Amino acid sequence: MIKSHALKIQNAGASMEHSVIERRELRKHDILIDIRYSGICHSDIHQGEGDWGEAIFPMVPGHEIAGIVAAVGSDVTKFSVGDRVGVGCFVDSCGECDYCLAGDEQYCTKGVVQTYNSLDYDGQPTYGGYSQNIVVTDRFVVRIPDKLNMDVAAPLLCAGITTYSPLKHWNAGPGKKVAIVGMGGLGHLAVQFAHAMGAEVTVLSQSLSKQEEAYTLGADHYYATRDQDTFSKLAGSFDLILNTVAANLDVNAYLSLLRVDGTLVNVGAPSKPDTYSVFSLILARRSLAGSLVGGIRETQEMLDFCAEHGIAPMIEVIGADPEEVQHAWERVKQSDVRYRFVIDTEQLNGN
Ligand SMILES: [Zn+2]
Numbered sequence: 001m002i003k004s005h006a007l008k009i010q011n012a013g014a015s016m017e018h019s020v021i022e023r024r025e026l027r028k029h030d031i032l033i034d035i036r037y038s039g040i041c042h043s044d045i046h047q048g049e050g051d052w053g054e055a056i057f058p059m060v061p062g063h064e065i066a067g068i069v070a071a072v073g074s075d076v077t078k079f080s081v082g083d084r085v086g087v088g089c090f091v092d093s094c095g096e097c098d099y100c101l102a103g104d105e106q107y108c109t110k111g112v113v114q115t116y117n118s119l120d121y122d123g124q125p126t127y128g129g130y131s132q133n134i135v136v137t138d139r140f141v142v143r144i145p146d147k148l149n150m151d152v153a154a155p156l157l158c159a160g161i162t163t164y165s166p167l168k169h170w171n172a173g174p175g176k177k178v179a180i181v182g183m184g185g186l187g188h189l190a191v192q193f194a195h196a197m198g199a200e201v202t203v204l205s206q207s208l209s210k211q212e213e214a215y216t217l218g219a220d221h222y223y224a225t226r227d228q229d230t231f232s233k234l235a236g237s238f239d240l241i242l243n244t245v246a247a248n249l250d251v252n253a254y255l256s257l258l259r260v261d262g263t264l265v266n267v268g269a270p271s272k273p274d275t276y277s278v279f280s281l282i283l284a285r286r287s288l289a290g291s292l293v294g295g296i297r298e299t300q301e302m303l304d305f306c307a308e309h310g311i312a313p314m315i316e317v318i319g320a321d322p323e324e325v326q327h328a329w330e331r332v333k334q335s336d337v338r339y340r341f342v343i344d345t346e347q348l349n350g351n
C-alpha cells in the first residue's frame, strides 16, 4: 500500500483532521499522482456535512485535483513520470455502455465511481484530493496544458467542466444570447467560457457587487435580480440560461426570460425541489434541463480551450492545515470567496 497524508472527516459534520490513508498499489493501468493543488468545491461541504443524505465516512473530500505523475503502471503509455495532470469528479466507469463509449462517462449505466464518497468497483471506498497523492486508472487522468498554472487548473476539473459542457451542448456561440445566473465559483468561469465561445453574455446576480469583475471576465451586460425591473426588462430575450446557483429560485421568473425554444439549464442543485408552472414551458416551447459535469474527452478539450483562450478561475490559495481548510469551508458557505479556494496540498507531506 502507498501512504498518503490527508485531511479526513470522521463523520458527518465533524471537524477536519490530519490523517494518513492508504492508496492501492499500482495496477497495470494505474497512475500515481503527487497532488499539488486541490480545489474546494461547494459539494465537498454538502457531502462532508451530510446535507445530501447517506455518505461514506471517514471522508477525504476533493475532486479538483492537479498534480504530477510520480509513477505509472506497466501498461500505461499515454503518461509518464513528471507529466502535469488532473483528475476531476470521477475515477472509473464501466467503459462499455452507450454513454461510456460516447465519452459521457458521467452518465455510465453501471454507475460512475466518484473520486470520493463512492465505492470503487472492487468495493473499496474512494478518497479524494485533500491528500498528498492519489492512484487513478489512466483513462480518468487528463493532461494540464503547459500554459495553465497548476493552481488555477485544479478548479477547472469540476467547476470548469460543469459549466463548459452545457454551454457547448446547448450551442453557446456567435449570435446567441446567454445568461449566467450567479457569479460564484461556477458562474465566473461560465462567463469566461460563454464569452470565448462568441456568445453575448449577460450576468444575472443578486446584487451589483460583482459587476466590475464580470465585465473584466467578458460579460456584455449585468443585471441585479433583486431589482424586479430586471425581469420585465429582459423578458423573452435569452436563447440559453445557465443557472449556477444552488438555492431555490423562482423558476417561472427565469423561464420568462427565455425566447421561444430557449433552454434553462441547471447545474446548481438546491436540496429542496423547485416548483414551476408547465405553462411557462408550453407558451414558448421552452425547455428546462440539467447537466452533470462532463466526460473525460470533453474535460481535456476544456483544459485545452482554457490554455488557448487564457481562461482561468480567480483563486485564493490556502495552506493544508485542517483549521485553515475548515475556515475556508465556512467562508464558502457565506459566499465569501472570489471565486474559488485552492488548497496547496504539497503542505500535507507530513513533515
Ligand atoms: Zn465539484
Ligand SMILES: [Zn+2]
Binding pocket: 093, 094, 095, 096, 097, 098, 099, 100, 101, 105, 107, 108, 109, 110, 111
Ligand atoms: Zn458505462
